[in-house]
Amino acid sequence: MIKLGVNIDHVATIRQQRYTDYPDPILAALKAEDAGADLITLHLREDRRHIQDSDVFTMRKMIRTRMNLECSLSKNIIDIACQVKPNDVCLVPENRSELTTEGGLDVIKYNSTIKDVADRLSSNGINVSIFIDPDIGQIEAAAKIGVGVIEIHTGKYSDAKFTEINNELFRINEAVKFAKKYGLKVNAGHGLSYDNVASIATIEGIEELNIGHSIISRALFDGIYNAVVIMKQVIFEAKAK
Numbered sequence: 001m002i003k004l005g006v007n008i009d010h011v012a013t014i015r016q017q018r019y020t021d022y023p024d025p026i027l028a029a030l031k032a033e034d035a036g037a038d039l040i041t042l043h044l045r046e047d048r049r050h051i052q053d054s055d056v057f058t059m060r061k062m063i064r065t066r067m068n069l070e071c072s073l074s075k076n077i078i079d080i081a082c083q084v085k086p087n088d089v090c091l092v093p094e095n096r097s098e099l100t101t102e103g104g105l106d107v108i109k110y111n112s113t114i115k116d117v118a119d120r121l122s123s124n125g126i127n128v129s130i131f132i133d134p135d136i137g138q139i140e141a142a143a144k145i146g147v148g149v150i151e152i153h154t155g156k157y158s159d160a161k162f163t164e165i166n167n168e169l170f171r172i173n174e175a176v177k178f179a180k181k182y183g184l185k186v187n188a189g190h191g192l193s194y195d196n197v198a199s200i201a202t203i204e205g206i207e208e209l210n211i212g213h214s215i216i217s218r219a220l221f222d223g224i225y226n227a228v229v230i231m232k233q234v235i236f237e238a239k240a241k
């Protein structure tokens, strides 16, 4: 069964608006785990716009499932990752001006840096994945680095309208097939919602979905426990069809 990673970044977004100590992303993570989340994802951005260093250290102590830390290649962030030792690190691109992660990491362009960072993380017992676009060349480059896991950026699919939706779905399907030929573990995420997740969840070969914004948004009305349970149900029903 496909696994669900719940990204709790945007609980911290609300907190950071007033610099209070609530809402607590750790509490959200624990409730998400109670509801069946298979892992918790959090993104320590260089600008600390939501998740703070303290959240990362505390999360490591409190989490009962798996901790998947998303971060850029920057040294000070990787230093923290090596101190915290989450189960997984997903390497993502980052720029201060972006609203959210706009594309996948350019593995071809930053190949040697990514390899050095991945080797350093692996030597600290951390499983490494790379967040990339559904692009054959990027997948080939990721496979050659030897990290073994990729997360396909589903943002273009999530934002697509009308015929673009099927075009993006085809692109993701082809990318997953190509990645499996290289023996890669394939995850997916970004912009997935209760309305669009089914077509991704049913792609053969995708093992984990990382979903945050839509779950935290739903949690504002139904609570995080129910928001996670409903997302798991939507995914289960899609796979059962």
Ligand SMILES: CC(=O)[C@@H](O)[C@H](O)COP(=O)(O)O
Binding pocket: 007, 009, 010, 042, 043, 045, 070, 092, 099, 100, 101, 131, 189, 190, 191, 210, 212
């Ligand atoms: C890598 C990715 O797609 C998201 O997990 C990332 O966390 C998005 O950044 P924000 O959470 O800051 O929107």
Ligand SMILES: NCC(=O)COP(=O)(O)O
Binding pocket: 007, 041, 151, 188, 189, 190, 191, 192, 210, 211, 212, 213, 214
């Ligand atoms: N890597 C994707 C993720 O963790 C959550 O992205 P989103 O659902 O908040 O867009």
